[in-house]
Amino acid sequence: MENIERIMDRAFSIALGGRPGVSLVDVPMDIFALKTDKHSLYTTRHSLNEARFAPDHETIERAVDFILKHKKILILAGGGVRLSEAGREIADLSEALNAPVVSTMGGKGTFPEHNERALGFLGGWGNPYANRASLESDLIIAVGTRFGEVNSSSWIEGYTFDFSKTHLLRIDIDEKERSKDYPEDMFLQGDAKTTLSEIIAELKKRSAARPAANSSWYSELRKGLDDYYRDFMNCEMGSDKIKPNYVIRVLQELMDEDRSISLITDVGWSKNGIAQYFRIDDPLNFITPGGLATMGFAPGAAVGFKIGAPDRKVIAVVGDGGFSSAISALFTAVQYSIPVVFLVMNNWSFGTIQGLQRSYFDRKFIGTAFTGSGTDLYNPDFVKIAEASGALGFDVKNGSELKATVRKALNGGRPAVINVPTDLEPDVPITGHWSITDIYAGNVKYMFDRR
Ligand SMILES: Cc1ncc(C[n+]2csc(CCOP(=O)(O)OP(=O)(O)O)c2C)c(N)n1
Numbered sequence: 001m002e003n004i005e006r007i008m009d010r011a012f013s014i015a016l017g018g019r020p021g022v023s024l025v026d027v028p029m030d031i032f033a034l035k036t037d038k039h040s041l042y043t044t045r046h047s048l049n050e051a052r053f054a055p056d057h058e059t060i061e062r063a064v065d066f067i068l069k070h071k072k073i074l075i076l077a078g079g080g081v082r083l084s085e086a087g088r089e090i091a092d093l094s095e096a097l098n099a100p101v102v103s104t105m106g107g108k109g110t111f112p113e114h115n116e117r118a119l120g121f122l123g124g125w126g127n128p129y130a131n132r133a134s135l136e137s138d139l140i141i142a143v144g145t146r147f148g149e150v151n152s153s154s155w156i157e158g159y160t161f162d163f164s165k166t167h168l169l170r171i172d173i174d175e176k177e178r179s180k181d182y183p184e185d186m187f188l189q190g191d192a193k194t195t196l197s198e199i200i201a202e203l204k205k206r207s208a209a210r211p212a213a214n215s216s217w218y219s220e221l222r223k224g225l226d227d228y229y230r231d232f233m234n235c236e237m238g239s240d241k242i243k244p245n246y247v248i249r250v251l252q253e254l255m256d257e258d259r260s261i262s263l264i265t266d267v268g269w270s271k272n273g274i275a276q277y278f279r280i281d282d283p284l285n286f287i288t289p290g291g292l293a294t295m296g297f298a299p300g301a302a303v304g305f306k307i308g309a310p311d312r313k314v315i316a317v318v319g320d321g322g323f324s325s326a327i328s329a330l331f332t333a334v335q336y337s338i339p340v341v342f343l344v345m346n347n348w349s350f351g352t353i354q355g356l357q358r359s360y361f362d363r364k365f366i367g368t369a370f371t372g373s374g375t376d377l378y379n380p381d382f383v384k385i386a387e388a389s390g391a392l393g394f395d396v397k398n399g400s401e402l403k404a405t406v407r408k409a410l411n412g413g414r415p416a417v418i419n420v421p422t423d424l425e426p427d428v429p430i431t432g433h434w435s436i437t438d439i440y441a442g443n444v445k446y447m448f449d450r451r
């Protein structure tokens with residue numbers, strides 16, 4: 001018992017410092033059952049990012065010398081930028097170097113994607129122009145990214161990255177990231193916000209030497225991206241089953257009108273579609289399980305997010321598979337009066353997995369279509385479940401009702417479920433690469449080449 005304060009102090013310090021995240025304290029039952037006269041089990045208050053450090057000044061000078069040797073510089077903002085709250089510094093660096101910015105899924109929104117130097121999210125489900133920018137650049141300044149599989153096109157050269165041609169300067173607080181996936185030309189160990197501020201200060205001293213990057217290069221890519229988004233916004237609505245891309249489009253329109261909306265995505269269309277097609281200007285607009293893609297993340301995460309940020313309008317965008325697997329979050333939301341909207345993209349299947357079975361296994365759907373005793377599709381009535389549990393329930397019968405229904409649900413003042421019958425197709429295009437498709441297609445040659 002006398003250790004508990006020290007252990008709780010350490011747990012909070014690990015959770016909030018360095019690389020913030022979850023820490024687990026496992027307390028045996030006999031300790032739980034002890035009596036204490038203490039009112040609180042932890043006395044030291046910790047705050048996020050309390051230990052910020054940067055490399056020494058000489059290293060910063062060397063980094064700036066190195067940066068200024070390049071012409072097509074691309075800044076890559078990872079999830080570490082979000083955790084370090086370093087969006088302002090990414091914007092300042094982009095301005096100081098006149099360099100475009102792309103992000104990983106975790107870093108999406110840390111640099112406002114409506115900014116003229118923003119080229120969106122890269123990787124397997126990234127947009128084609130972010131991937132092109134990465135391949136055409138001569139230096140990538142990568143800040144707070146693990147180079148995870150989704151963002152790196154399964155690490156297969158030439159789709160998103162090719163570090164045989166592009167130099168890499170990497171900033172990360174965690175020494176364990178050094179050379180983990182790619183050999184960097186320079187690794188700066190430090191907090192993103194502090195290290196970027198030092199680099200920017202040093203760059204400002206050398207005003208004669210900048211800008212290094214080339215505006216006609218990125219503005220041409222940016223124009224391509226604008227057209228890409230415009231084509232997407234013209235997508236068809238669908239009839240009794242609404243097209244998944246249309247659902248995403250309506251959410252983008254709603255968010256463009258109201259920036260206090262936060263979308264908490266699950267997996268499948270919701271995550272990959274929003275990451276590829278949305279322009280997000282604030283990291284609080286887009287919360288996602290990222291590359292680990294935990295199905296069932298959105299319902300609980302949305303409830304937790306709303307508790308932490310009560311002024312935001314919160315929509316959990318979730319497939320029918322994800323919602324069914326974590327539906328108890330709805331009951332918790334009702335129990336504690338937490339007004340979250342659960343928008344269920346209901347396609348009667350684990351659609352993402354079914355898409356792979358459609359493309360690579362001759363449409364043999366095993367365990368992915370939600371059928372009843374015969375071949376009829378089965379799902380519970382999500383609207384009735386909502387109403388029976390004390391939440392509001394809405395059925396969307398036609399795509400043209402969708403926007404008004406979401407507004408109504410957001411203004412209902414209570415937890416609400418919106419059932420959106422959704423078409424299975426199209427899939428979110430893979431613009432980079434995902435090597436699971438090589439494995440399924442029996443095309444694993446490169447794996448043997450690599451041995
Ligand atoms: C916990 C967990 N189990 C399995 C998976 C594999 N998986 C990825 S997408 C997906 C289907 C999700 O179905 P649904 O929520 O209905 O979304 P849809 O793909 O239909 O848009 C599954 C099972 C996962 N990501 N996480």
Ligand SMILES: [Mg+2]
Nearest residue numbers: 319320349351
């Ligand atoms: Mg589904």
